[in-house]
Amino acid sequence: MSIVVENLSKRFGTFQAVSDVSFEVPTGQLVALLGPSGSGKSTILRIIAGLEDPDTGRVSLTGEDATSVPVQRRGVGFVFQHYALFRHMTVRQNVAFGLEVRKKPKAEIEEKVERLLKLVQLHGYADRYPSQLSGGQRQRVALARSLAPEPKVLLLDEPFGALDARVRDELRAWLRRLHDEVHVTSLFVTHDQQEAFEVSDQVVVLNHGKVEQYGPPQQLYERPVSPFVAQFLGQVNVLPMKALWNPQAIDLKHIQEAFGSDVLNTEEAVYVRPHDLDIHREPNTRPCWRGRIERLTPLGGIVRIDLSINSDERLQIDLPRDQQLALSLVQGDDVFVSPRSFTPIGPPKQIPGDAAGTFYTI
Amino acid sequence: MASVETTRSGGDTGLPDLVLRGMTLGYLGWMVVLPIIALGFQSLVAGPQAFLDAVLDPQAVHALKLTVVTALVMVVINVVMGTATAWVLVRYEFPGKKVMNALIDLPFAVPTVVTGLMLVLLYGPSSVLGTILGTYGFSVIYSQPGIVLALLFVSYPFVIRSVQPVLLELDRAEEEAAATMGASGWLTFWRVTLPTLAPAIFTGAALSFGRALGEFGSVILVAGNQPMKTKTTPLYVFGEIESGNKQGAMAVSLVLLALSLGVLISLNLYQRRWSLEDGK
Secondary structure, three states: OOEEEEEEEEEEOOEEEEEEEEEEEOOOOEEEEEOOOOOOHHHHHHHHHOOOOOOEEEEEEOOEEOOOOOHHHOOEEEEOOOOOOOOOOOHHHHHHHHHHHOOOOHHHHHHHHHHHHHHOOOHHHOOOOHHHOOHHHHHHHHHHHHHOOOOOEEEEEOOOOOOOHHHHHHHHHHHHHHHHHHOOEEEEEEOOHHHHHHHOOEEEEEEOOEEEEEEOHHHHHHOOOOHHHHHHOOOOEEEEHHHOEOOOOOOOHHHHHHHOOOHHHOOOEEEEOOOOEEEEOOOOOOOEEEEEEEEEEEEOOEEEEEEEEOOOEEEEEEEEHHHHHHOOOOOOOEEEEEEOEEEEOOOOOOOOOOOOOOOEEO | OOOOOOOOOOOOOOHHHHHHHHHHHHHHHHHHHHHHHHHHHHHHOOOHHHHHHHHOOHHHHHHHHHHHHHHHHHHHHHHHHHHHHHHHHHHOOOOOHHHHHHHOOHHHHOOHHHHHHHHHHHHOOOOHHHHHHHHOOOOOOOOHHHHHHHHHHHOHHHHHHHHHHHHHHOOHHHHHHHHHOOOOHHHHHHHHHHHHHHHHHHHHHHHHHHHHHOOOHHHHHHHOOOOOOOOOHHHHHHHHHHOOOHHHHHHHHHHHHHHHHHHHHHHHHHHHHHHHHHOO
8 A cells, every 4th residue: 555544634723624534545546536625635635745734643655654754755746736836947947856855966867857858748848937838738847846756656636627628638638648657656636526537546535524435436436325425426316216106016126125115105315317317208117207308408419308307306317319309309298207227315224235335226 | 117018009099198198208207307317417518527527536436335335235134134024924923913014114104314313312322222332342323334224224114015925925835845845944945935036035125225325314314424434425415515516416416326227227127037937
């Protein structure tokens, strides 16, 4: 394990920024700390770097306790959201800084700066000042600068947050490739779930200073352990079980096993992703909700359909465009909607197997 | 100083616009440029020889040297203490900080003659402090250290007020980045923070220097106006006018003016260079 965080807590005045956070980052992986603003993700990153002191808890880097090691001797690379390049130094001087501080021989510094600038594809920009570079270029310089002293771990604080959408996409893909090349254990902070999914091997989801869930992106998406995770990772519909209408009593046995036989009459609710719903004009043997189409929004290859069920519950479906055309759906139509799979929210009476997120396929 | 750009491009040719433009331009010429021309013309009209003779008068040379040296000593102290004061005001929280911040502008509000009087009362030969200093062989009032003290008082806020806003807006992330790369606090200050503050420090230094060149009221009281000892250039100019040597007063004034303009112009050039570097 390259980064081990144990029972970390930090309070700012009356605000509990981090409370009892523990997780581990395996060597060589790229892990995302994902959460909304105020969830404590940047604070955790800064504590790992030594830029903040935790109130309680421990930080270990490559197997050694680093909790009381000052930031200068932790051997971490840190990339800031707003680049934090030294503005009065050229690109070359910026990248060389960490090596000069360590009093490396001149020839070695020069050789290494050249190599790093090639790595971040800024070879021709060595003598420019940061102000003469675009945002994406600046962040690449910052990355080269943080890698120069060969850090044990690389920490990135919303590294693409200040960039516009197109550059951000490019840089994400580029960071992923770079990581596959350099293999330095990396932890990066983001509030953008798409970014976390695209770039990272694993994701730590944070909320109110606590770890909600930790795992590979797809697992979080398919098996969220809490309503928060389900809702934070993409669009989700929250639907009442009792509204499920099923004329021909199909097999609901596995649902009833988990929730009890009265599940369909309780206030239990379920999550359904907008792309996990089928729409049809006549009821069939599958459990379904009755709904009315309120709005159709074409979004290129798919159509987003807003429905109302029981007149006050809202439901969103992402349907491939050709299916919408085949069913010739228009606003105001009454339709039937069946979930292909869903996640129960409420405290289930008992869940077979592990207590982690449960995912039911119908 | 950053140059002020016009906000409207393209020429308006309406009559009110022309009148307004002509009026402000004329006002500038009348108020600022004309007096300078008058001085330049009058001091040179007697010919270059008379001008040189007046400037190279031993008393005039001494006065100029004294003015520049005392101003430079003041600037060095001001740069160090002003930067430190701004640092303390921005980076630390402590009781009395607001009062301290408010007191800093006080020297601007004190009439310079009053400043001189206060210093004489505090350090003068008949004062307690002056007597103590005197027994150790230091004299402050009626000697050069007194001039530096007076200049320090009147220019006290310049460096602080130039550096403070820059320090406030400084992105701490640059310093943090340096720290993660292993740089100590002191090294970070020298290599990262100070270069960022340099333009502001230079501005403060140039403003204090310019202010010091022309300081009259406080200096005349603390310096005692002794030729070849404590007579600075403004005092010299005043003395020459009093004693009817108009040529001497004008020539030395022109040199003083050139010096002031030199500081102003170099400040502008320096800032332009820096802003190119910074891309602003």
